[in-house]
Amino acid sequence: MRLSALLEAAGLEPAGEWSDAAVSGFAIDHRKVAPGTVFGAFRGERFNAEDVIPQAIEAGAVAVVASPEARVEGAAHVASEEPRRAFARLAARFFEPVPETLVAVTGTNGKTSTAEMTRQIWRMCGRSAASIGTLGVTTPDGSVSTGLTTPDIVTFLANMAGLAREGVTHVAYEASSHGLAQYRNEGLTLAASAFTNFSRDHLDYHGTMEAYFEAKMRLFDEVAQPASPAVIFDGGRDEVWIPKAIERAKARGLDVRSVGEKGRFLRLTAREATQLGQVLTVEFEGSARTIKLPLIGEYQAANALVAAGLALSTGCEAGQVFDALSRLQPVRGRLERAAIAPVGAPVYVDYAHTPDAMEAAIAALRGHVDDARGGRLTVVFGAGGDRDPGKRAPMGDVAARGAERVIVTDDNPRGEDAGAIRAAILEGARGAGGEAEIIEVAGRRDAIAEAIAGAGDHDIILVAGKGHEQGQIIGSGDDMRVLPFDDVEVARECAGRRNRDTGR
Ligand SMILES: CC(=O)N[C@H]1[C@@H](OP(=O)(O)OP(=O)(O)OC[C@H]2O[C@@H](n3ccc(=O)[nH]c3=O)[C@H](O)[C@@H]2O)O[C@H](CO)[C@@H](O)[C@@H]1O[C@H](C)C(=O)N[C@@H](C)C(=O)N[C@H](CCC(=O)O)C(=O)O
Ligand SMILES: Nc1ncnc2c1ncn2[C@@H]1O[C@H](COP(=O)(O)OP(=O)(O)OP(=O)(O)O)[C@@H](O)[C@H]1O
Ligand SMILES: N[C@H](CCC[C@H](N)C(=O)O)C(=O)O
Numbered sequence: 001m002r003l004s005a006l007l008e009a010a011g012l013e014p015a016g017e018w019s020d021a022a023v024s025g026f027a028i029d030h031r032k033v034a035p036g037t038v039f040g041a042f043r044g045e046r047f048n049a050e051d052v053i054p055q056a057i058e059a060g061a062v063a064v065v066a067s068p069e070a071r072v073e074g075a076a077h078v079a080s081e082e083p084r085r086a087f088a089r090l091a092a093r094f095f096e097p098v099p100e101t102l103v104a105v106t107g108t109n110g111k112t113s114t115a116e117m118t119r120q121i122w123r124m125c126g127r128s129a130a131s132i133g134t135l136g137v138t139t140p141d142g143s144v145s146t147g148l149t150t151p152d153i154v155t156f157l158a159n160m161a162g163l164a165r166e167g168v169t170h171v172a173y174e175a176s177s178h179g180l181a182q183y184r185n186e187g188l189t190l191a192a193s194a195f196t197n198f199s200r201d202h203l204d205y206h207g208t209m210e211a212y213f214e215a216k217m218r219l220f221d222e223v224a225q226p227a228s229p230a231v232i233f234d235g236g237r238d239e240v241w242i243p244k245a246i247e248r249a250k251a252r253g254l255d256v257r258s259v260g261e262k263g264r265f266l267r268l269t270a271r272e273a274t275q276l277g278q279v280l281t282v283e284f285e286g287s288a289r290t291i292k293l294p295l296i297g298e299y300q301a302a303n304a305l306v307a308a309g310l311a312l313s314t315g316c317e318a319g320q321v322f323d324a325l326s327r328l329q330p331v332r333g334r335l336e337r338a339a340i341a342p343v344g345a346p347v348y349v350d351y352a353h354t355p356d357a358m359e360a361a362i363a364a365l366r367g368h369v370d371d372a373r374g375g376r377l378t379v380v381f382g383a384g385g386d387r388d389p390g391k392r393a394p395m396g397d398v399a400a401r402g403a404e405r406v407i408v409t410d411d412n413p414r415g416e417d418a419g420a421i422r423a424a425i426l427e428g429a430r431g432a433g434g435e436a437e438i439i440e441v442a443g444r445r446d447a448i449a450e451a452i453a454g455a456g457d458h459d460i461i462l463v464a465g466k467g468h469e470q471g472q473i474i475g476s477g478d479d480m481r482v483l484p485f486d487d488v489e490v491a492r493e494c495a496g497r498r499n500r501d502t503g504r
């Protein structure tokens, strides 16, 4: 493919003497440049790739997308004030074709669940579907991890093209705020977009809630196709951010389709919890429908409705969509029933790693605790290192208010002192001033074991924060190690060990 053709298709300036260069690939890391590569030289948080432009050209780069000030000698300089965006647009013209129906999901919590549920619904409606997000690239054959929720733009686009080659026609992907801010998913035509909710997270990176919200709004402002459907969850409780999101989508001229208790497109009129799921009554196009959702928790109902909204907005037939909701499979690590303690108490694993998510996960289980028979809720959790430190105390606070027993432990300490992270959470938990028993147990395996060993017959245990994750990340940079760790497996082992110990 000629550089000139790509530049023209992307609406970028011609490359003069370099126009005839043949492009063989794209890279954002100079160590991955091969002859014929277009190199995106970005100024990052830790590294300024403009410093390695000569090495990239030496390795065969034919064009470098970089800021106008960058020095590029011996290859085309595709200059842009926003090089990440220009690079994405160019790369999107190279990695073609891509699946014809693409939808993007953003929001603080619920992106993975919604993308995965959308994939499942599409599949049940007969589409060949995949999802890309925290769980990796998921197809009916399984998941392959990419390491990030929104992979870098080259991995993202290459995966899209790969999926199209395999015959996948529908892809739901997660647009994280980091991904949106760094233009990691751009240049594609979206059939629809979605917004699940908004609450505190990632303020280490974005600084303020407003800046974090703005990063998310790039989805509606710039990434979504004009006039395309925007499915927005509106349960009526968030009277600040959801109305703002709706406003922004309208301002861009998107076709806003709200779902939830205040939904105009798909309205939730009743919700009744059952032991292993819930019965939802929804109103769609003037008629009421009953859905037996086989998943517990209000938050899972919210995500299922957003997923239904996306499926309905991409050509699926309503009857099939509502029928599919009744057959949804659980999303890995989201209120997953992992084990049963020897006394009979169930152990749930959930990915709650923000205060709002913790509240949602606790609320989902609270109703299942048999208070009348002395049942208690135990929450085991920590908070990630090198991530928004301001969310730690609020997570402790929410847990201490919602549970009877709080066991504070470790969750990916990364480059930070694990004890200091626990201390911040404990301060929040103790500050809640409630009756909850608050315990600190360094080491996640010991904490889970302690929770199970101390459980009563009618208790429920929630192990939060790591969900599907397969490792504990210790250290950073060159010292980083990932120690194998899986909450579900550890819960099963601890429950089993206790089984053997007690003979029960
Ligand atoms: C803060 C953040 O998001 N950083 C990501 C970002 O880094 P950056 O652009 O600042 O990169 P940098 O390391 O300073 O390097 C700048 C540029 O130089 C290049 N480089 C670097 C070194 C070198 O020798 N040669 C070279 O060319 C890099 O490829 C990069 O393009 O781009 C890098 C390349 O794609 C990512 O690896 C990196 O993710 C880091 C590791 C990370 O931990 N990110 C997390 C916070 C994240 O993105 N999480 C979100 C949200 C999770 C959620 O809530 O769902 C996610 O989408 O996963
Ligand atoms: N709609 C929701 N409202 C409130 N909390 C939710 C909602 N959906 C999920 N959660 C909580 O957030 C956790 C993570 O859910 P999920 O993985 O779907 O979100 P995510 O947005 O993909 O997260 P991440 O930012 O890590 O990628 C769940 O385990 C649950 O505790
Ligand atoms: N995508 C989120 C996941 C956090 C999960 C939690 N286990 C942690 O490590 O903080 C992040 O990168 O912030």
Ligand SMILES: [Mg+2]
Pocket (backbone or CB within 6 Å): 111, 112, 113, 133, 134, 135, 149, 174
């Ligand atoms: Mg996710």
